[in-house]
Amino acid sequence: MDKQFMEDVKRGLTSSPKFLLSKYFYDEAGDKLFQQIMALDEYYLTDCEFEIMSTHRAALLEHFVSDCDLFHLVEFGAGDAYKTKALLEYFLAQKVAFEYNPIDISGSVLDQLAEDLAHSLPQLSFAPMNLEYFEAVEAISLKSTCKKVLLFLGSNIGNFTKRETDDFFGRLADILQPGDQLITGFDLKKDPAVILAAYNDSKGVTREFNMNLLRRINRELDADFEVGEFYHHPVYDPDNGAAKSYLVSRRKQQVSIGAIPTTIGFEKDEPIFMEISQKYSLEDIENFAVRTGFRITENFFDKRKYFVNSLWELN
Structure with missing residues (x-):
């Protein structure tokens, strides 16, 4: 127990x-149900973020490699890495030197992801980590001096209160090194009916x-x-x-x-x-960055501007 x-x-x-x-x-049952949620028509967040990752992957890569030869791509709450695969496939095609570090509190999810990546992207260098987020970042820093690019996708940040969000970003600022980068997915304020339907789907998932x-x-x-x-x-x-x-x-x-x-x-x-x-306004996102010691490098939107992936660096 x-x-x-x-x-x-x-x-x-x-x-x-x-x-x-x-x-x-x-x-295990919850993991499977959440995979079903992400495939729902009403749950727009997944498609929006996949669109961003697919459309802006070249621009993202340019930011990541502008000041380093090798980096760690560290994903918080990786799940099945559905959206991230758009980046992984592109980075490999561009012959970029990087290691993918998916982090998840669910060991079963990481096992499934490792098996999938070994078959679908056999050339990928990856090291899954079944740790809490901050523990994982510190562990990577201990074994490597290479730049870290952190992904916190899916608007998972939205599960925190505003105070918890400040604490989260503040703790990250304390353990990251100059040059490290952070991409966070923020679900933007929009038509309330669209938002409510995402959490009250017609299939009851x-x-x-x-x-x-x-x-x-x-x-x-x-x-x-x-x-x-x-x-x-x-x-x-x-x-x-x-x-x-x-x-x-x-x-x-x-x-x-x-x-x-x-x-x-x-x-x-x-x-x-x-x-x-x-859900957030762009002003909310700017304020989080400023309060916790980051600066926004660029915001990447889907075509409907339902969602933003905000790229930050330490001040």
Whole structure:
């Protein structure tokens, strides 16, 4: 049993209001569900970012190699590297000297990715890392003095609060070296209906993705959540750009969690906060960079300007 998982579930479900940490969505079943989400028509983020990576790969490479002969391409939360492969294939075709370092907290995802890359890109030099992000960056710095280019794609930064975002970029600034670069995917503010549909798809895959965390708690922590007694409720606030997901109790009920052990009471219509997916203005992005010691080198957009991949360097 994962003791940290148990402690985080206990802390979240005994808090008021209740919450669960979205990083625990990604067990084996959650990984598969998220792959399905990325293929949904409503989930525009994947296509937008793939378009950016494919359209602007030459310009990106020019930035990466402008001041070095060899670099590490370090991807946070690599998943299946679907979007990154557009870069990898192009860089290899251009005979660029680089090593790809995919980082993910899911060992099973990294195993699948390593197998895929070994077959699809046999000439690629890569070293997967099943570590936390900052640990991985520090480990790379210890073994190599070469430049690092960090990729934080998919608007994963949107799962952080604004304070957490400042802390994240600030910590990166502390451990990166002059000349290192960072590309972050930011989902931009847009038509609220487009955003809300991305988290409330017609096939119900996002709902199942959220519900799967209750099933994981049942399985790993000996709980008795009746998953059907909760419903998925996404909301979006166009003023502050926060898209939030909740699971809401359909009735007054109690849930036992044997591994803790404790019993959690729910009132009818009581929510569990599951995840934030923050949306941004260009001014927001500029402010994050300035506050945390970076400067924006260039912003790369998709054709609809739904999404931006922002390239930063340390000041």
